[in-house]
């Protein structure tokens with residue numbers, strides 16, 4: 001039993017990041033045709049891509065619902081970065097429902113939310129989360145929270161189910177050792193003397209601080225379980241201000257390098273149903289809101305940003321584009337929490353064996369590329385020419 005588990009056969013409904021929006025989840029399950037116990041008249045199975053919790057009005061309620069469905073065999077679920085944060089006792093934005101340390105700051109930012117009140121409730125949530133895998137697969141589909149990155153998947157396969165937290169912590173310690181060996185901290189200190197201003201001051205654009213960049217890349221790309229749940233990053237072309245600080249690395253659209261024929265469905269990346277609302281780094285900028293993406297047009301992000309609904313509501317902003325969706329497989333149709341059905345676009349079927357006849361030289365060069373990629377966790381770190389947009393929307 002490994003951290004990468006099989007998907008069951010039959011039709012699936014793959015639900016995007018929920019982020020504590022229990023009313024949206026209940027509405028979506030109804031529109032999908034599930035009864036209160038998660039049974040579907042056509043024998044469909046629910047799959048949750050992670051990030052069930054944080055920011056929304058009822059994270060404990062969402063966990064409890066997902067847990068009930070998983071334990072009765074009606075659903076499968078994988079861990080997202082927000083569940084990993086809970087497992088590692090790492091309080092972050094939006095987790096005030098679980099961690100007292102975040103309560104005051106979250107109460108200011110989000111409207112009233114249900115909390116975990118006692119230790120036994122928290123322990124039960126952690127016990128359940130610790131049983132979940134990080135990836136799911138079958139011959140025609142792969143499901144992951146953020147990145148189906150083959151070398152990281154291979155590492156996760158070698159870890160026992162139930163071991164996510166221990167393995168994650170061990171890789172984090174190794175990442176710190178690697179940073180020491182590369183003298184990243186000392187080089188960052190030198191840069192801090194050269195640039196003594198706060199990196200949270202958007203009025204002062206820093207020069208490109210290479211050690212700060214190296215530090216971010218080491219932190220994001222070293223740990224394979226982190227890569228699977230938060231995605232890959234790469235060096236930015238120029239410093240850019242996002243999420244309230246100057247950054248030197250940006251998210252890497254790994255799907256543009258994904259060469260396998262097996263489609264991947266993921267969450268995590270805050271796409272929008274409206275063309276004018278883009279993610280901060282323009283990851284889906286040139287894409288229809290309902291399109292498959294990537295080199296082979298066989299990757300689909302099913303996170304339609306319902307996680308930003310709580311804050312938008314509090315600030316009196318439009319929430320229409322912030323929605324919860326499920327992707328029906330094999331139909332490739334989206335169903336939203338308001339009942340809208342929407343066909344997806346641009347999907348390319350995998351080539352069949354007879355179509356996939358390649359000249360020998362081309363086949364050899366592609367396997368050499370794959371072997372090269374397997375040698376490192378990080379993608380090629382050539383500076384990206386496309387400057388990301390200036391924004392303070394949340395990450396992950």
Ligand SMILES: [Mn+2]
Nearest residue numbers: 051081268396
């Ligand atoms: Mn996420």
